Structure formats: structure tokens, C-alpha cells
Amino acid sequence: MASDARTELAGLLAETAKGDQTAFAELYRRTSAKLYGVILRISRRPDLASELLQETYLKIWANAGRFDADRASPISWMAAIARNRAIDAVRLQAERISAAAEELEPEDGPGLAAPQRGPDPADALSLRACLEGLKGDDRRMVLLGYLYGLSREELGERFALPVNTVKTRLRRALAALKGCLDGEPA
């Protein structure tokens, strides 16, 4: 059961927060392939990805005490750390191999958790609904940015748009998303 796994991961994180290296090793064993997949997809550099995975887990080790099981699922909390680290690396280190994210099928509305697996089913549902309210390309830009770590430049290449236009459309899309999620007019 997914919820059992979630409970166990939360328990391992709690033990990790107390400095239990056995629990941390088990946490690594269970989650590293997922986080490595996330990092690899964003960084596209296997050589870099190993180092990023290492740094990600050291950050998880250091911050495990901040994990709040009421606010996030363990795996998404950890994935967010991995994603942040990977985006830092690709953004702040110039020479990224800029392979376009061709494997993404933009029509899928990919990457939204099945509702029952999200931190809060209502959150996942409402985010999905709000994303679906965006224009197709705007939605794809948001998803490609978040899930694949594409920069404005890379989004511009992919959508054949000037960078400034990408920025304008991203901001418009995010503002609309905020309005939708927060229940206010954008």
C-alpha cells in the first residue's frame, strides 16, 4: 500500500532526524533511485548527477528534522530537495547539455500525482484543475519548467519564442494559477 510505504518513509525520516544512520541508509536504499531519476532528468549529466545525489542526501540528513508529515509526503519532500539542488546546478553552472525534453508528451498533462497519492488529495485535484484552465502552451511551459528544469531560454527554443515573451507568459500563467488555487481572480 502506498500509504504504508509513506508511513514507513516518514518513520525513517524521523529516525534520521535523530541521527540514526541505519535508518538513513534504509531511506537511501528505498528512495535513491527515484531521486536519481529526478536529478538525471533535470541535470542530464550522469557525471554531475552522482555528485548532486550525494549532496541531496546530505541535505536530507541535515534537514530531516524539518520534515512535517502533516504538510508533505516524504518522497515529495525529498524530491523537492533533489529538484532544487539539480536546478541550482544546471542554472548556476553554465555548460549544461541542453537536450530538449523530447520525451515529454505535452498533451498528457504529465506529472500530476494521482490524487490519492498527493500530500493532500484536494491539493493535487485543484492544481490539476487549475493547470487545465491554462492555455495549452502556458501549461506546458509551467510543467516543463517544474518537472524538467528548463530555463526561460530553453523554453524559448522549444516554443520558438523570444525569452522576454516566455517570461511574460510564464508570469501570466503563474498569476492565473495563483488566482485559481487561492480562489481569487488573477
Add this chain to the structure above:
Amino acid sequence: MANPPERDGWDDGDAAEYVLGTLDATERRAAARLAATDARFAEAVRAWEARLDALTEGLTETEPVAPPSVVWPAIAARLPGGALRGGAAEGAEVVELRRRLRYWRGTTGLAASLAALLAVAVIVPKDRWAPEGLFPQPGPATLRQAEAPPAQTGPQGTYVAVLQPGGAAPAFVAEVDLAAGTLSLRPIRPEPAPEGRVYEMWVVGGGRDAPVSLGLLADGGELPLDALAGPTDGSVLAVSVEPPGGSPTGLPTGDVVFTGELIRAD
């Protein structure tokens, strides 16, 4: 714009794009600084993290990819008390190793899923090897190079590697005398290689283009330590499961059951 610029030179779109990850390097650095110094910006960032959190869950549905086996030892080495502390005083190393070995032995009753077993390879000159104190585990060395090459002006020094697999695996203490060219292994938790298979030890990394075999562990054969005569720092010891006689290709062909980075310890 839907969000007019706010007082402090940023607007909510900056926080949104920071979380989304689309800011360029300069902007991202500035946003990170701002998040650390401006409570209102930090709050805006947290709000966006919460809004997009369901997407983060989606992140984890990307196809899992098994990470290279060298990653975990490198992480373990950097934890408090990690045995791979390059440059640490030897006394502290020894205490730490003893503590960790006792600790890992003590966990043998745990479920196999928790058995992130520890194998320790110690590369230490012979005269500094203290078996009765450091590793009081009984049992003879299972492997010792019979004819050590004469000591020369070759590599010297103490190196430590913690070989820590992700799953259950046997654990060894390896005593390697670089000067004398001998390597002996003593099992801590001996577990034979799978039926019809043997263990083969490799050294990888440290500038080597490909893994270099150090020999078979199970058949008592010699470990040609001259293969270790190359760079030691940054090298990784790895043990793979191979067909009888060892890898037919000269490269590991079976599962790598544990690895550990060699770190200078003196």
C-alpha cells in the same frame, strides 16, 4: 501584470519563477539571497512551494534510475563519525572504525531489509596493524598474496575504505599493505558467493579509464596489488559477482555487491 511590483524591488512573479526554477543564474542567485534575508519574500516562496507541491509528487513518478553504487559510500563517509574522513587523526579513525564495526555487528538481528551491511577495507602498513584491538573477529585471513613483490619506493601510507552496499551483502575487513604488496581479507559476516559464482575485486576511478581487476576473493588466488600502484586517492574498491575464473571480459559483468572509496587516513 497581474501582480504589481511590491515595495522591496521584487514581485510575486519572482517568487513564483524562483520556485518554478526558470530564473536565470543571476536572478536565481539574487532570489536565493532575498529568500535568506527578506522574510516577506521567503513567505512568498513558501506559498508558491505549497501551491506547486502536488507537482513535486509528480516528479517522483519519473522513471527511477538506480544510482551508481559509489554514491552511498561517499554519503556515508560524510556523515558524523563517517569512517572515510580524509586527513583525520589515525586515533580517531581507529576508534570510529571499531565503534562502527561493533555497531554493525550488533544489528545483525535486524531484518534483511535493514541490513545495509558494512564492509571495511583498511589499507595500513603492517607494523601498524593491530588485530587484537581493532578487529578482534576470529578467523584466519582467507586470502593472502603468497609472494609479495619486494617493497620498493612504491606507494605508502594508510588508506581506509568503507564498503557499504545498498542491500544485504557479505562484509570483509581487508588489510592491505601497500609497501609489501599484500592484501588479506578477513570475513566479518562471511557469506559465500552465489552457487557457481565467485567474488572478484576491482579498483576503479582515480583517473583509471576502466575498472582494473585485483583478483578473485573466493579461490584464494593472489591479488596483484601492482594494479593499485596507480593513483590511490579517488580510487574505489568494488567487488562483483562473476562466473568461475573471474570476469571473462576484463570488466565487471555481474552485480557489484559492494564498493568503497579509498580515502587517505593518515
